[in-house]
Amino acid sequence: MVMATSSGTSGKMSHVRFEFGALMAALRMSVKVTRYHGIITAKPCRYIVMGYKPHRSNKTAVAKVAYLTTFLAPALSRKFILKHTADGYKPDFESIVNALKKYEKGRAPVRFMGFPSYTFFLFRLLEERGLSFKLPKGSKVMLGGGWKQFYQEAVDKATFYKLAKKTLNIDEENIVEFFGAVEHPILYTDCAYHHFHVPVYSKIVIRDPDTLEPLENGRTGLVNLISPLCTATPILSVMTDDLGILHNGEECPCGVRSPYLEIIGRVAPDDIKTCAAGAADILQGVKV
């Protein structure tokens, strides 16, 4: 039995237990999905984890998943932005900037993995300093852990993609985002058009916030996530406080026919931070 804990950056933590069968099913799913999206490769690369450096005190799922992601291609090295200190985790942007200066001269692709907020903050820091890097071919930015607390920044993903190109020379097609939650540990990976299609392992129902009746595709409502992955915790069908829209798969030109989810916000706005407040939090670090 394994316990997973949500990041709890908003102060609310969830604990979910997974039995062996669920872990095996999750492993199969992860291999199939990442292979489908071309993320599993044999070419060694350098990882920059825009998240936590593993530490025995950190039980969060997001830290474990980010670390596991560094095994999708053989790792030549791993650098972490959030380092454990006596006062909790602190970001170390300077070590990442120095690593980029070194990696730019090498041949191995660089893979970023982690929180969109920290990655975005790094891009802005590089831009402010007038720094830009030409990272080796095959370099990728992989995002996970959610934009949840930074919806106001996330509104403009086009800016994110433009900054990735400007500061790291990474094209939009090499930016991959993952979505998932401790209470619904299904791996959603965005397609070439940045849509989160629903995989075969789950189903998403959008419900009317007042009546909880299912809504047809294209309408906004509460996001209800369903998956038979886990039996040790009753997370078969869970209601989130996210607001989203389910679109018909045919609306996306990528070829995947399953519907895709667009998260547009959260019912409880107290967790949502403004751009400036979010940046202050980023510099301050986090306690887990």
Place this chain on the structure above:
Amino acid sequence: MKLRRKLFASKDPYDCTKEQLFLDACRENFDHLISHCDDYKKICEGLGIRSSEDIAKPEDLPVIPTMLSSRNTHDADEAA
């Protein structure tokens, strides 16, 4: 959890032809939960859902708020 194993062994992660298998795997999971988790069973009974036969589609599964579901765990050692 035979049906879960079958579902998660699907070759194409976006195969749209597995809807019945998905529903059956959800029913299998539901039957396990109501026989191992008293709180879950009480919630389901309160909603008038007593067995997987009452579930005709995934939308019929009892919906649990995330904070509540993640506070209730139980042993399911034989689950695999």
